[in-house]
Amino acid sequence: MEHRLVIGLNIALTALRDGEPHVLCVKRPGGWGLPFGRFDPDEHRTFELALRDFVERQTAVPLGYVEQLYTFGDKGREAPRASLVSGDEADRIVSVGYLALSPEATEPSLESAAWLPWYRxxxxxxxxxxxxxxxxxxxxxxxxxxxxxxxxxxxxxxxxxxxxxxxxxxxxxxxxxxxxxxxxxxxxxxxxxxxxxxxxxxxxxxxxxxxxxxxxxxxxxxKLRYRPVIFKLIPETFTLSTLQSAVEALLGFSVHKQNFRRSVESAGLVEKTSQTAQQTKGRPAALYRAGPLADVATATGLTLPRLKIPARQVVSSPEPSKGSSTK
Amino acid sequence: MEHRLVIGLNIALTALRDGEPHVLCVKRPGGWGLPFGRFDPDEHRTFELALRDFVERQTAVPLGYVEQLYTFGDKGREAPRASLVSGDEADRIVSVGYLALSPEATEPSLESAAWLPWYRxxxxxxxxxxxxxxxxxxxxxxxxxxxxxxxxxxxxxxxxxxxxxxxxxxxxxxxxxxxxxxxxxxxxxxxxxxxxxxxxxxxxxxxxxxxxxxxxxxxxxxKLRYRPVIFKLIPETFTLSTLQSAVEALLGFSVHKQNFRRSVESAGLVEKTSQTAQQTKGRPAALYRAGPLADVATATGLTLPRLKIPARQVVSSPEPSKGSSTK
DNA sequence: ACGCCATATACTCGCAGTGAGCAAAAGTCG
DNA sequence: CGACTTTTGCTCACTGCGAGTATATGGCGT
Structure with a gap:
């Protein structure tokens, strides 16, 4: 029997919540998964429209920036038994993965949907x-x-x-x-x-x-390195510290504070507003907004002055160092 | 009536011929096109296997490095009348584009296939x-x-x-x-x-x-900038001049000779062999091969010391001031 | 009110990478 | 042998970036 071809659209929608990167997930029988839907050629003119349709209808979370990632077509890529998108076991599923960014983690309407942290x-x-x-x-x-x-x-x-x-x-x-x-x-x-x-x-x-x-x-x-996508993930106005910790959270490592601010300022990626932020401790920070040069298509991204971790040296020997499984 | 979904695989196979980038094309009723084939889920386990199958069978040109580019799903993307992959007009064609690199432009067996220069x-x-x-x-x-x-x-x-x-x-x-x-x-x-x-x-x-x-x-x-893919396009051993002009041909602009060689050498991307190349004019050049640090997955690509074009200023007047083109 | 603390902001210093160019080396060709 | 061509070696200045020190400006406790 001839197998039918089905295209599934998957989306990794990311937003920052309390400064930490989260991804919109949907609870399925087998565990957590990304939001997805079957692409219906009769209904949707383009992939992107289909995506927005799915996500916004299912979870009421609006999609901002969207970018295609990769198309996965390998047989056996799906778990053996799971045939999630189509009803017919015999269908061959090809899935197109997307990345999307949202400036805020809107609470999803669907009960089975939730924002979960990347690093989980x-x-x-x-x-x-x-x-x-x-x-x-x-x-x-x-x-x-x-x-x-x-x-x-x-x-x-x-x-x-x-x-x-x-x-x-x-x-x-x-x-x-x-x-x-x-x-x-x-x-x-x-x-x-x-x-x-x-x-x-x-x-x-x-x-x-x-x-x-x-x-x-x-x-x-x-992409952070060569396109100013970071501004798709943070509010309109922000302090440089907010900007920095957003970047750090996404990258998973810390950057040198003074050099970071020097680079974003001199690159013209941000511009100062007249206001300052108010918070509890320390000197109040100036509020910035994305500068005129922060166009995603044209501008270059951030320079990332890596911060060396002071203590602890490199991973050296395959030394088992058993015992302490820090889970 | 329900439209069927068809996945077409397109490949832009590039190789250098006489130092100029060429792409493998196939003559079709409507003009030149890229080699492509319909993905058959029953026959092919993965996209990449399907691709190799198509191209190698159709043209006898072996595929080297292969990379997925993008999946195009927009309706109306295809020319209105042309339904090239499938026989059925009503099918919805989604096409997955691939880039492939070959170290040499093997003459295709298929008569309707030919290597045509990029810049055509x-x-x-x-x-x-x-x-x-x-x-x-x-x-x-x-x-x-x-x-x-x-x-x-x-x-x-x-x-x-x-x-x-x-x-x-x-x-x-x-x-x-x-x-x-x-x-x-x-x-x-x-x-x-x-x-x-x-x-x-x-x-x-x-x-x-x-x-x-x-x-x-x-x-x-x-990719040339951050991965040493260039070595997928040139012979095992080469002179630095060959390497340089290959890069220039792909980029479409010229680079500073001395600085270019300094950068590839100091980056450890190339290593000298004992032989030297023989040619007609000028001092014989040393033959190099890709160095141990030229692994495509790991290593970084080339620094590209742009060469400023001496004469002629920015786009201002369409002044056709002819000059001696130093080919 | 005063001093402490925490964070934001300013500025300096040194080095490595890179842009630009000069000059010598090593062949071919008449 | 000298002219020519291309390769190869090397210098020099400048800038960008890593790293660190110092100062500004608020809240808060006593």
Missing amino acids: FFPWEDQRAEGQDLRQVIAGQLYRWAGDHEDRQERLRSTFFSADDCWEEERALDRYELMYEARLVAEAHRDRDGVEGPELFGEAMISDHRRILATAIGRLRG | FFPWEDQRAEGQDLRQVIAGQLYRWAGDHEDRQERLRSTFFSADDCWEEERALDRYELMYEARLVAEAHRDRDGVEGPELFGEAMISDHRRILATAIGRLRG
Whole structure:
């Protein structure tokens, strides 16, 4: 029998809530997943219109900036049994992933929808503060998986444990794929048989949605560097500290404060308003708005003066250092 | 009646021939087009396998590096009458565009296939030497189209006629879209009615294939900067001059020779072999090969020391001041 | 009112990367 | 042998950025 082709649209809608990146999720039978819908060629003229239709109707959350990520067509990409979009088991599902950004995390109308923090699914992607500890734990597991394989070790080094001050935040997808191969994420066991692994990290999502989210995170992080997309995620006016911590939350690492402000100011990405923000502690900060040069299509993004983590050195030996699993 | 969904795979396969970028094209009833095929879910496990199957079977040209570009799903994207992939007029065609790179332009077995130079379709994308003149001509047409519209003028300035030394080579798609909107490319007339425009630039392709090619060019150019993909397009060993002119041909502008070699050498992207190249004129050049740090996944790309064009200033007067084109 | 604290903002210093160009080296060709 | 061409080595100035020090400006506790 001939299989029918179905196109599913998936969207990783991101917004900041209390300064932390969240993604809009929908509760499904098998767990959390991204909002998605089946693309109906009779009803929708373009993918993007279809998307807006789905999300806004299902959850009443408005979509702002939208960008196509990738089209996933591999057979067996979906979990074996799960046929979520179509009713017919025999259909072949191809899914188009999208990234969307919203300036605020509007409460979804649908009860089964919720904003969940990025790092609930990708704890290892947050390298601020104690993310370092987790990295040690994962390092142990990953190096055990790598064993003597030169190539695996090399991959680890380049994606996960590179020289410490050159953690490439935008390679979130590569890292997820490593975790998958090393069977450190639940999906790896669900998709194939169920040989239990040592320890699992992050919360699973249905189907390949966590992979799509990883793609979205990587893309957004990369884009921050060369396009001023950050302004799609924050309110009209903001303090430079707000701007900075938004950036840090998305990137998963901290930046040098003084240099950061120097770079955004001199690049003309922001302009000062006359008002100042009021808060509890410290000197009141000036309020800024996105400058005239902050056009997403044209302008360049942010320079990111990485902040070196003072203490703690690089990941060195595959030293098991057992015991303390800091979950 | 319900429309069926069909997925078409399009590929922009690029290789260098005599140092100039070419794309593999197939002659179709309506003109030249990119190789493509219909994705059959029963036959192909993944998109990429399907692609390799199509191209290698149809033209006997092997695919090297492959990368997905974008998925085009808009209705009316295809030319009205042309229904090329499927036999059924009523089908809705969604096409997935791919970029592929080959180290050499193997002669295709299929008679209707041929390698055609990029700049035959995008003459304005070649800013080396006399590309400047053409830019003047197009400038005139585009500014006439822009008229008083502030926004249009701004778009022109940022994509086409930015400060002269900051021509953003990777925005080939933006430029094509401008040309389309201004009806300076044949497709614009074909897709809507046929109000003849003033003058048309570059050769047309069927369907939206020229748009896909523009996407491919832009992506490849962008990628050159941050991934060493260039080595997928040149032979195993090469002289630095070869490397440089390959890069220049792809980018469409010239780079500073001494600084270029300094950057590739110091970045460890290349390593010297013991041999030297032999040619007719000038001092023999050392042969290099891709260095150990030239891994596509990990390493960073090239720094591109732009060469300022000595004579001729910014776009001002369409003055056709001929000069000695130093090819 | 005064001093403490926390944050915002200003400014300096040094180095590495990069843009630009000069000059020598090593071949070919008449 | 000298003219010519292309490769290769090297210098120099400037800018951008990493890093750090210092000052401004508010709230708050006593």
